[in-house]
Amino acid sequence: MRRYAYETVDVFTETRFGGNQLAVFTDARGLSDAEMQSLAAEMNYSETTFVLPPADPANTARVRIFTRTHEMPFAGHPNVGTAFVLARHGRDSGGVLRFEEIAGLVTVKVASDATGEITGATIAAPQPLSTGVELPAEAIAACAGLKPEQVLTGRHKPVRASVGVFFVLAEVASEALARATPDLTAFRALRDATPGLEGRLSLFLYVRDGQSIRARMFAPISGTWEDPATGSASATLAALLLKLDGGDSASFTLTQGVEMGRPSLLKLTAKRGDDGIRATVGGSCVPVFRGEALL
Known part of the structure; x- marks a missing residue:
């Protein structure tokens, strides 16, 4: 039996059970495309993310985003939430993470409070309007x-x-x-x-x-x-x-x-x-x- 750890976060809120729910599989190595899609459907959130090693070691991770029915090239709250989770695991570099996605490279800046606790993130969309x-x-x-x-x-x-x-x-x-x-x-x-x-x-x-x-x-x-x-x-x-x-x-x-x-x-x-x-x-x-x- 294979075990895959996940964490859930509420995104764009300071209050638990507000905002938009997200599930983050922090190490998705070994999962097939079909398994990722099935897990996203099982979680039943608007999106679920799967974190994989980057193609370019200069970047933080490759992030795949699935809705209940299909994969997304890019999305907002999944990137903010995934960055929040990974930064809490110490995977940022100077408060910055870089995610490889279908739509392009997504740069994320982590937000912290006065005590240094991670509180959220801001992403730059990968494409111009x-x-x-x-x-x-x-x-x-x-x-x-x-x-x-x-x-x-x-x-x-x-x-x-x-x-x-x-x-x-x-x-x-x-x-x-x-x-x-x-x-x-x-x-x-x-x-x-x-x-x-x-x-x-x-x-x-x-x-x-x-x-x-x-x-x-x-x-x-x-x-x-x-x-x-x-x-x-x-x-x-x-x-x-x-x-x-x-x-x-x-x-x-x-x-x-x-x-x-x-x-x-x-x-x-x-x-x-x-x-x-x-x-x-x-x-x-x-x-x-x-x-x-x-x-």
């Missing part, structure tokens, strides 16, 4: 159980965008956010009717008040009815807002997960660079469980 297909407000409204006029298009139309993994970003009226309810049939219809979505549809709805943002994320096709904290989508939104607003840099705070009873707080930055707009996302973490998987 890219945007793709725009989608009709009516179709997005149908996916979220809203009226078409509650999907706002004054600043931008609903748009597929990425800093490492794609989401559809849509601004909605303030009163609509809490009422949003995903409609799986509408999600599938929009996905199937839109080749530019490449077979996947994760919808990030937001309300903006200056530098403060409230958001919700739905991905029912891939098994996540709602996500309490979506770092990669939040970083993408920060980059998109800087593009729309102009300027060289911007910072935001984003609240998510309130409607789920798992409030999350994400700190975002975006900055223009030579290759486009880059973004970061960070926050606090709280350890929850430790255990072993028996295979």
Whole structure:
């Protein structure tokens, strides 16, 4: 029988049982792709990570990220949580970790309190902002159980965008956010009717008040009815807002997960660079469980 240690953390929160849950398998050597996928489905969190030796010894680790149904090229809260766990094991170098992932190299800076205890992390998204297909407000409204006029298009139309993994970003009226309810049939219809979505549809709805943002994320096709904290989508939104607003840099705070009873707080930055707009996302973490998987 093979034993694989794992730890779980709540990410983007200072309070246990808030934020977004994550399971981290700290040494995944010997696990097959199929076993990783099965373990992620068994954990039943939005994502589970598997830590492997890096291809380049200058980096900290190779990190693979699985949802309940498929592998992800990059994601926000899995990187923050994995960095938190590994840094608590002393695997950072001067407060920095570098993760090799499908989307590219992810650099993570660890946060500590006055006593030196690790409290969280901030990640730099591996790619500059890219945007793709725009989608009709009516179709997005149908996916979220809203009226078409509650999907706002004054600043931008609903748009597929990425800093490492794609989401559809849509601004909605303030009163609509809490009422949003995903409609799986509408999600599938929009996905199937839109080749530019490449077979996947994760919808990030937001309300903006200056530098403060409230958001919700739905991905029912891939098994996540709602996500309490979506770092990669939040970083993408920060980059998109800087593009729309102009300027060289911007910072935001984003609240998510309130409607789920798992409030999350994400700190975002975006900055223009030579290759486009880059973004970061960070926050606090709280350890929850430790255990072993028996295979």
